Amino acid sequence: MPSTESGGAAKTRRVSLWWWLVVAAAAAATSVATQENHRQQKQESHQQENHQQNLLMDMMSSLIDLPVIGNVLRASVHPIYRPLVSQFQPRINNRDRENEFPELCFGELGCLFTDHDFFHPIHRPINLPPNQRDEIQALFTVHSREDSLGRVVEALDVRQVLNTTFSPGRSTKILIHGFLDHNGVTWMWDMVRALLVYGDFNVVTVDWSGGSQALYSQATANTRVVGLEVAHFINWLKDNLDLDPGDVHIIGHSLGSHTAGYAGERVSGLGRITGLDPAEPFFQYMPPSVRLDPSDALFVDVIHTDADSILNLGAGYGLWQPVGHLDFYPNDGRSQPGCDSLRRIPYAALTSGVSLYEGLDAAQKELIACSHNRAPKLFTDSILSQCPYTAFQCSSYQRYMDGECVTCGEDGSQCARLGLQADAWPGRNHSLVPFFLSTSAGPNYCLYHYLLTVDVADPDGVEGSLRGRLKVSFITDDGSIKDFDLTPDAPTTLARGRSYSFFLYHFQDLSSSSEALVHWIYEADVFNPLSYCVLFCDKGLPLARLNFTSVDVAGNERIARGSNFTSRSNEVLMCHQQGLEVVRIASEATVKVVSSPHCLATVTSHERNATHLLRHHNRTTGLLDAGLASITSMFSTE
Structure with missing residues (x-):
């Protein structure tokens, strides 16, 4: 029996072992099949990803040749996100390895020095070395009234300027475009045409598209070389043609503004630089050696139109920081009127420039950076506009809109004209002064500004106040009526007298x-x-007179005549046309007032009544004070 049981147990063990081998083999086969399946799925997924990438690359290739959108695609990413890809770019200046290229020389242009000023962990986290001159290939095009289309001068051989109509006896305007742009950008052509109509200038446009159409970090570095090119061009004209640098005015947009600053560092006695919405990324809050600043020319004026922070969902390409002697902030220097409407894009295509190409170029700019490109438009419009573009110094735009900053001051330095005439500002010895003004959505951007004073009478001496809504409509010389709602948001309370x-x-x-x-x-x-x-x-409004003052006229006469200006001819007094001292306007009624000699007598009478009311108030206050004093004395313990 023991041997029989031992044989059954052995048989049972052999069956169990065989069964486990079968199960293991099946499991192995299943595992191999599963791995093969996963491999096939992974291969199919990889093929699908490659197919999607190929489709994306084909689409990008078809878009990358477009004039502006293609430039944006080639720039890869928005400036605010470029620090995220900095690990793929050389970090030339940082806290661990400073001054890796302390000096870069460019032959006859001189050398560039880079120190810790050109690095900041937030404001300028990337500082690349600039491209070489032959990579940037800067070109100067010289325009004049004799040759409005202009002739090209290579920056590598500025002697070619002798073959142009350039004349050292004329004032010279040099225009520099910004990031991603080129010499054919619409605002440059519009400004060239306007300047040649206005005066007999040398107008030189700078094309540095070989350095601007790159990643923003690289284009930022290239501006320094372009600045050297412009400075070399001016200094060569000074040394060889007796050009006076004081007669040179550089006008730069976006990165071109800082390029103008770099040029001004190398030109002694440069007359003027105008910065048209200087670029913010990598420049705002950086030292003066890195950006445009008042020391770069004898006079530096700046127009800020897109100064919302770049951190604000990508809005705002221009800097807010004052960087000139005179800084203009139209509409608070932020979002400009009309830029929130898509209707501006086809309108720009149809009305901008003198050709379809220029119109399409302007339309693309309106789509991508409307407020940023408003600064060149404002400056160009100021050249030939009869509207004065008067701006006033103020601590804030809200105070300006409340009418608290509409005087030019004793020396006339508290008002200035935006645009070409800004150099007439009498306060040129100041710097970092903010000036505010309002502009429209265009095409006529300039607005005329007025201060209206409404004198409410109190003919019966009853004092008190009235609450309601007030509107005024002015009748122009051609008979048209211009309406102004003085209480657009809510009724106002007007005290008599x-x-x-x-x-x-x-x-x-x-x-x-x-x-x-x-x-x-x-x-x-x-x-x-x-x-x-x-x-x-009585629901009626007792009106003594209206004083209608054009603050633009007052401001510009103050600028023109200096601190001795005392004329008040810009004021128009309006009162009752029959000479009544008070016009009673019933509720929901309209009354006409006119300018006449009787209004001067109304002024005297109104002032007399105001003095009478003040005396009456003082007498009443004195009686009350005396009564209170007598009552107090009754309870005195002394």
Whole structure:
């Protein structure tokens, strides 16, 4: 029996071992099949990804040749995201390895020095060495009234300027484009044409598209070499043709503004630099040696139009920081009127430039950077516009809009003209001064500004106040009517015997208007029962006069004549046309007032009534004070 049991146990073990071998073989076969399946799926997925990438590359290849959109695609990423790919680019200057290229020389142009000023972990995290001159291939095109189309001069051989119509006896304007642009950008052609119509200038355009159409970090570095090229061009003209650098005015847009600054560092006595919305990334809050600053020329004026932070969802290509003697901030220097409407794009294509190509170029700029490109348009419009583009010094744009900053000051330095005439500003010895003004959505960007003073009378000496809405319409010389709602948001409270000022602006010159319509609507306050007028109360507005002042006229006459200017001819006084001292305007009624000699007598009478009210107020206050003093003395313990 023991031997029999031992044989059964052995048989059982052999069956179990065989069974486990079968199971293991099946599992192995399943595992191999699964791995093969995964391999096939991975291969198919890889093929699908390659197919998608090929489709994307084909699409990019078809778009990359477009004039502007292609440039943007070639630039790869938005400036704010370029630090994210910095590991793929050489970090020339950083805290661990400073001054890896402390000196780079470019032959006759001289050398560039780079120190710790050109690196900042936030504002300038990348600082690449610039490209060589033959890579950038800067070109100068010399325009004049004799040759408006211009002739090209290679920066590598500035002696070619002798074959152009350049004349050292004329003032010279040098225009420099910005990132991704080229010599054919619409704003440059528009400005060239306007300048040649305005005056007999040498107008030189700088084409550095070989260095601007690159990654933003590389284009930023290339501006330094272009600055050397421009400086060499001016200095060569000075040494060989007796050009006076004081007669040279460089106008740069975006990166071109800082390029102008680099040129100004190398030209002694450079007359003027105008920065058109200088680029923010890698420049804002950097030392003066890195960006445009007041030391770069005898006079530096700057127009800021796109100064929202670059961190604001990609909006804002221009810097907010004041960098000139005179810094203009149209519409607070941020988003410009009309840039929030897509209608501007086809409009720009149809109306900009003198050809279809220029129109399409302008339309693409409107699509990509409307506010950023508004600065060149404002400057160009200022050249031939009859509108003065008057700006006023103020601590904030809101205070300016409230009409608190509409005087030029005793020396005239608190107002200035944006654009070509900015150099007439009498405060040129100052620097970093912010000036504000309002502009429209175009095509006529300039607005005329007015200060309207409404004198409310109190003929019966009852004092008190009225609450309601007030509108004024001015009648122009051609009979048209221009309406202004003085209380657009809510009713206002007007106290009898007081004057109220309103800051107005319009795209037409209304300074010659001598008649106006005043419309008044009495409106009670639902939360104040005392404001209701039921019986025996007067809802009418007692109007003494209107004082309508063109602050643009006052500002520009102050600029032209200096601190001795005392004329008040820009003020228009309007009152009742029959000479009544008070015009009673019933609620929901309209009354006409006119400018006449009787208004001067109304002024005297109004001032006399105001003095009488003040005396009455003082007498009443004195009686109350005396009564309180006598009552207090009754309880005195002394």
